[in-house]
Amino acid sequence: xxxxxxxxxxxxxxxxxxxxxxxxxxxxxxxxxxxxxxxxxxxxxxxxxxxxxxxxxxxxxxxxxxxxxxxxxxxxxxxxxxxxxxxxxxxxxxxxxxxxxxxxxxxxxxxxxxxxxxxxxxxxxxxxxxxxxxxxxxxxxxxxxxxxxxxxxxxxxxxxxxxxxxxxxxxxxxxxxxxxxxxxxxxxxxxxxxxxxxxxxxxxxxxxxxxxxxxxxxxxxxxxxxxxxxxxxxxxxxxxxxxxxxxxxxxxxxxxxxxxxxxxxxxxxxxxxxxxxxxxxxxxxxxxxxxxxxxxxxxxxxxxxxxxxxxxxxxxxxxxxxxxxxxxxxxxxxxxxxxxxxxxxxxxxxxxxxxxxxxxxxxxxxxxxxxxxxxxxxxxxxxxxxxx
Amino acid sequence: xxxxxxxxxxxxxxxxxxxxxxxxxxxxxxxxxxxxxxxxxxxxxxxxxxxxxxxxxxxxxxxxxxxxxxxxxxxxxxxxxxxxxxxxxxxxxxxxxxxxxxxxxxxxxxxxxxxxxxxxxxxxxxxxxxxxxxxxxxxxxxxxxxxxxxxxxxxxxx
Amino acid sequence: xxxxxxxxxxxxxxxxxxxxxxxxxxxxxxxxxxxxxxxxxxxxxxxxxxxxxxxxxxxxxxxxxxxxxxxxxxxxxxxxxxxxxxxxxxxxxxxxxxxxxxxxxxxxxxxxxxxxxxxxxxxxxxxxxxxxxxxxxxxxxxxxxxxxxxxxxxxxxxxxxxxxxx
Numbered sequence: 130x131x132x133x134x135x136x137x138x139x140x141x142x143x144x145x146x147x148x149x150x151x152x153x154x155x156x157x158x159x160x161x162x163x164x165x166x167x168x169x170x171x172x173x174x175x176x177x178x179x180x181x182x183x184x185x186x187x188x189x190x191x192x193x194x195x196x197x198x199x200x201x202x203x204x205x206x207x208x209x210x211x212x213x214x215x216x217x218x219x220x221x222x223x224x225x226x227x228x229x230x231x232x233x234x235x236x237x238x239x240x241x242x243x244x245x246x247x248x249x250x251x252x253x254x255x256x257x258x259x260x261x262x263x264x265x266x267x268x269x270x271x272x273x274x275x276x277x278x279x280x281x282x283x284x285x286x287x288x289x290x291x292x293x294x295x296x297x298x299x300x301x302x303x304x305x306x307x308x309x310x311x312x313x314x315x316x317x318x319x320x321x322x323x324x325x326x327x328x329x330x331x332x333x334x335x336x337x338x339x340x341x342x343x344x345x346x347x348x349x350x351x352x353x354x355x356x357x358x359x360x361x362x363x364x365x366x367x368x369x370x371x372x373x374x375x376x377x378x379x380x381x382x383x384x385x386x387x388x389x390x391x392x393x394x395x396x397x398x399x400x401x402x403x404x405x406x407x408x409x410x411x412x413x414x415x416x417x418x419x420x421x422x423x424x425x426x427x428x429x430x431x432x433x434x435x436x437x438x439x440x441x442x443x444x445x446x447x448x449x450x451x452x453x454x455x456x457x458x459x460x461x462x463x464x465x466x467x468x469x470x471x472x473x474x475x476x477x478x479x480x481x482x483x484x485x486x487x488x489x490x491x492x493x494x495x496x497x498x499x500x501x502x503x504x505x506x507x508x509x510x511x512x513x514x515x516x517x
Numbered sequence: 518x519x520x521x522x523x524x525x526x527x528x529x530x531x532x533x534x535x536x537x538x539x540x541x542x543x544x545x546x547x548x549x550x551x552x553x554x555x556x557x558x559x560x561x562x563x564x565x566x567x568x569x570x571x572x573x574x575x576x577x578x579x580x581x582x583x584x585x586x587x588x589x590x591x592x593x594x595x596x597x598x599x600x601x602x603x604x605x606x607x608x609x610x611x612x613x614x615x616x617x618x619x620x621x622x623x624x625x626x627x628x629x630x631x632x633x634x635x636x637x638x639x640x641x642x643x644x645x646x647x648x649x650x651x652x653x654x655x656x657x658x659x660x661x662x663x664x665x666x667x668x669x670x671x672x673x674x675x
Numbered sequence: 676x677x678x679x680x681x682x683x684x685x686x687x688x689x690x691x692x693x694x695x696x697x698x699x700x701x702x703x704x705x706x707x708x709x710x711x712x713x714x715x716x717x718x719x720x721x722x723x724x725x726x727x728x729x730x731x732x733x734x735x736x737x738x739x740x741x742x743x744x745x746x747x748x749x750x751x752x753x754x755x756x757x758x759x760x761x762x763x764x765x766x767x768x769x770x771x772x773x774x775x776x777x778x779x780x781x782x783x784x785x786x787x788x789x790x791x792x793x794x795x796x797x798x799x800x801x802x803x804x805x806x807x808x809x810x811x812x813x814x815x816x817x818x819x820x821x822x823x824x825x826x827x828x829x830x831x832x833x834x835x836x837x838x839x840x841x
Contacts, residue, residue: 140676146685150696151579152546158580159681165585167679172585189541189701199582247541249700251777254539262707263533263715264741265801267833269775274786274801277769282788285767285814310680330771331783344683375747379788379799383767480676487676531716531830537705538776545697547684553697664697 132230136356136363137222137515139168139349140476145312145464148246149343153188156345157200157242160469164238164347168359175349176234177207181221181241183214183467183504186255189247201240201347215417215504216371217241218346218471219511223369225350226513235352242345243466252341259506275378275507276338277330280420282383284332287435291332295323296441297419298336298461304448305458307488310473312464313340323419339417342464346472348479362483367497368402368514370395376506389428389501389510396499396512397430405430409514410495411481412452413474415502416459425501426454428510453491456481471502475513482517545664548579548588555595557664560656564596564631575631576666597628598654599675605639605646626652626672637666640673651675714742717756723830725822729794731757737795759793761820762841766790766799770809783809789818789838805837817841 141163143149143156151159157180165171180194180201190196194210201208211217211224218241225239245252256272283289298318305314318336326335356363372391374381381387393405402408414425423437431452432440440446446454457463457477460470478498480486497516503509545553548565555563564573565588567581575596580587607620622639624646639652652672662668690696711719714730718741721728730742730753737746738757745752768787772780785804790796804812805821818838828834 141679141681143681143683144685146683148544148686148688148690150544150547150550150684150686152544152549155546155548155579156683158585159683162580162585162587163679163681172583186537186539189539189543189703199578200580202582202585204582247543249540249542254776255537257775258535258537261741262535262709263711263719264832266535267831268786268801268803269784270786270801271771271773271775271777273773274769274771277771278767278786278788278801281769281814282767309677327772328770329773330769330786332769379801380797382797383788485676531711531719533709533711535707535709537703540700540702542691542698542700544686545699550697665699 133232134353135226135229135350135366136353137348137366137475137479138351138356138360138363139164139170140347140479141165141167142310142346142469142473142476143344144310145342145344145466147312147341147343149244153190153193153242153244154197154200156244156343157197157240160242160345160347161200161202161238161240164349168349170349170359172202174236175202175206175238176236177228178203178238178240179221179225179228180208180210181212181217181239181468181472182210183212183217183243184255187243187245187248187252187467197242202238213371213505213509213511215415215467216471216502216509216511217468217504218473219475219500219502219513220371221468221472222348222350222366222475222513223371223511225348226366226369229350229352235355237350239348239350239472240345241468241472243469244343245341245466246343273330273333276418277333279383279507280332280418283420283424286384287438289438291324292320293438293442294337294420294423295320297416297422298323300441300447301416301422301455301459301461304456304489305462308458308463310344311458311462312342314458314462333418337419339460339465342466342470344464344466344469346469346476348472348475362517364479364482364515364517366513367516368396368398368400370399370512372510373505374508376508378507381508385434386424386428386503386510388508389425389503389512390430392510392512393429393501396514400514400516402514406432406452409497409499410452411456411478411491411498412454413457413459413477413498413500414454415471416455416461417465419461421503422455422459425503429499429501429512448489448491456486456489456491471511474500474502475515478515482515546579548577552577553664553666556668557662560659561595562597562628562654562669563593564628565592566594568592573630573632575628575633575635594630596630599651600626600628600631602646602648602650602652603627603634604648624652624672637669638671640671642674646674714744718742719830722832722834723828725825727759727761727791729757729759731755738793738798740791740794740798740800757793759791761791761835763789763791763818763838765804765812765814765816765818767814768804768812785809785812787838802832802835803837804839806839
């Protein structure tokens with residue numbers, strides 16, 4: 130396969146807030162204007178635009194990408210929307226990547242927007258329709274059931290305690306205290322706080338879960354010749370991967386995300402990575418719930434099955450640890466505007482690998498990172514490997 | 518082999534009913550808030566003029582979609598209330614396709630000073646309408662205005 | 676990168692209650708009539724009779740519940756109906772204290788994934804547990820369907836009221 134090298138050359142984002150006054154279109158523009166400002170490029174230098182946004186039901190607007198297009202800078206340009214549920218934020222840059230790698234375009238603006246606050250009485254209600262309409266919805270399920278059932282299966286398989294998992298929430302919310310866009314950063318949170326928080330669907334408690342959030346993130350992608358012209362510090366997209374498991378979620382092994390492993394294998398092969406634990410220096414796995422970070426670290430083959438909790442307890446995944454995980458603060462800390470949360474992880478790797486992450490900067494000159502998201506009917510894994 | 522060959526008892530097929538139990542709460546947005554408050558409080562229709570390309574958006578927007586320029590406070594200016602009728606229609610059916618007793622008149626209006634056009638109601642005309650004719654915004658009385666695009670009651674031909 | 680974060684305007688819930696900001700609400704009128712299809716039509720009809728039916732693929736030998744007219748692994752039509760037991764094993768469960776609209780519950784609902792006897796391994800279905808002390812529920816527990824009386828059944832997954840410990 131002959132493909133061109135593609136770099137991220139710019140990134141920008143909105144603050145992540147519980148309810149924005151901005152419309153989704155305005156949030157999109159805010160993120161785009163910051164991304165363009167970051168690399169001193171103008172909208173007319175963007176050859177095409179990719180929009181990532183999760184269910185239309187959140188914003189309450191049908192054909193959401195078309196509605197958001199003006200804020201995304203898509204006027205008069207080739208434009209498409211990618212949508213793989215929660216996996217969207219890491220899938221959109223993969224789409225941007227193949228737009229350029231293929232030779233079709235030299236630059237691509239990648240925008241992810243999500244506004245959950247318009248959905249009433251609660252965004253959970255919109256998620257209700259992901260359950261099978263005949264065999265499941267009649268039981269009156271809510272989204273937490275899936276996570277609680279998966280978390281319990283994972284805990285049971287490896288004999289884990291709530292304390293082992295709460296460490297993830299504490300780490301990420303503390304990391305997020307250093308993120309200027311964060312909604313739930315808290316430098317003082319403790320494991321006890323998590324364990325004392327309201328039980329929603331045991332074993333899931335309030336502080337095991339990321340918050341309802343509004344926000345947007347934008348990236349500028351460029352082919353190698355353009356990238357070298359606009360910045361001395363391009364961050365290359367070295368590998369992309371995605372994979373889907375069965376839509377029958379109750380038929381899956383709920384204690385291990387095989388589809389994440391498959392997606393990671395695709396991305397690692399493209400990036401030439403043979404030993405992920407040694408060759409990757411930062412990980413931004415998807416963490417809408419604390420146990421999901423552990424689940425995904427194992428799927429990404431950064432730790433053996435059932436071994437991520439022990440590594441977390443030893444401090445390996447701290448920002449100063451051997452493999453910093455979610456140095457951004459993740460979805461648990463920075464916030465979870467679905468698609469935008471995934472792209473926030475790509476932006477974090479961009480800033481970290483350029484040494485521009487400020488107070489969050491991971492020490493030791495990290496050279497390579499992996500970001501991952503998960504979604505659809507809890508069945509998709511999306512992975513991007515980036516390096517400098 | 519068709520999957521339907523497996524349907525032994527066609528009466529097994531049935532309909533299952535459901536809905537989406539959600540509703541939505543939309544903010545007007547940063548520009549929308551300012552636009553609608555000006556309509557309510559001043560009875561004025563505002564646009565924003567892009568300093569880069571000169572395009573004037575009505576309703577006012579926060580940014581120019583053509584070049585991503587921020588349309589800050591200095592770009593806001595009233596437009597209209599008169600403008601040119603760009604297109605119009607008499608609508609005889611409602612959302613569900615039901616026939617109306619009397620048509621609802623709607624039109625596209627380019628307010629004086631605006632580049633974009635605005636969709637709104639037209640006053641039931643007494644004579645013939647034609648594209649290019651001048652129409653003017655008729656606002657509801659100040660005490661009935663709530664900060665909505667319907668604070669403009671309709672446009673009437675001049 | 677602090678300067679690359681736009682200072683977006685966050686609102687409190689009070690801003691809406693006190694009408695400090697302009698907003699509109701919209702109730703979407705979205706009602707659906709779904710055709711149950713062949714496999715699920717049969718599944719629901721059998722539930723009304725107090726039986727749980729699956730579908731067998733001769734190639735991979737799997738018995739799938741709920742039934743499917745094609746096998747997604749072999750990508751070919753499935754071959755025959757296969758009844759499975761209304762007894763099974765709890766693979767995972769939760770004690771859920773919130774409803775779908777986040778209204779709080781004093782007594783938890785107990786959703787579970789249950790592997791039914793006679794279906795292939797890992798072919799769990801989602802249902803609820805009942806007639807059990809929530810503290811006594813365990814993964815690996817054996818459970819049996821509690822059916823609604825025939826007159827109350829409508830051809831729905833809820834014709835099984837819940838699963839109870841054996």
